[in-house]
Amino acid sequence: EIVLTQSPATLSLSPGERATLSCRASQSVSSYLAWYQQKPGQAPRLLIYHASNRATGVPARFSGSGSGTDFSLTISSLEPEDFAVYYCQHRSNWPSYMYTFGQGTKLEIK
């Protein structure tokens, strides 16, 4: 079973700064890695799929990179609405069609 470990647990930054969030897989997941943003009281929102592809409507300041076991989500210049919790996630197709989430990184205003 694949385990996703996110770091840091909390990231304190100011608007306008650059944010880099990390996700490490316990074994290679190729490029099958997604990122979500979740705000309080809301369902998660898909930001990035297949490691580096922005989902529909996601601003260009969000970018994803990585393959294998190490991945990053970068927000180039933080806007006030970007402060939220971010999760990485992998879908495995074999032997079971199942999903695994990382534990999350809270991006808070400094």
Next chain:
Amino acid sequence: EVQLVGSGGGLVQPGGSLRLSCAASGFTFRSYWMSWARQAPGKGLEWVANIKQDGSEKYYVDSVKGRFTISRDNAKNSLYLQMNSLRAEDTAVYYCAYDSGDYGGYDYWGQGTLVTVSS
């Protein structure tokens, strides 16, 4: 417009049962794998179960195997989660969700329904 409307949550005693429903609209429900995920209060996201388009394959997270059953009714565009032998640690907001484009992630989520297991 895609809509996933969850219902059926509530307060239940440990050992009790509950059935969640998710009414889907705005897309061809029978063409997609469907899922349930959950989030305990103040905690992270956890995938719970998947069901194939025709219901022939189902997968569960280990912690719910033997207690929860996912099902669907394509004629009614509805997804279900039958939860038995509920435990305090099953307390969470339960979301139905699906992947519309083989993204490997969920681009559509329901609004969530809260299940509280407590005496």
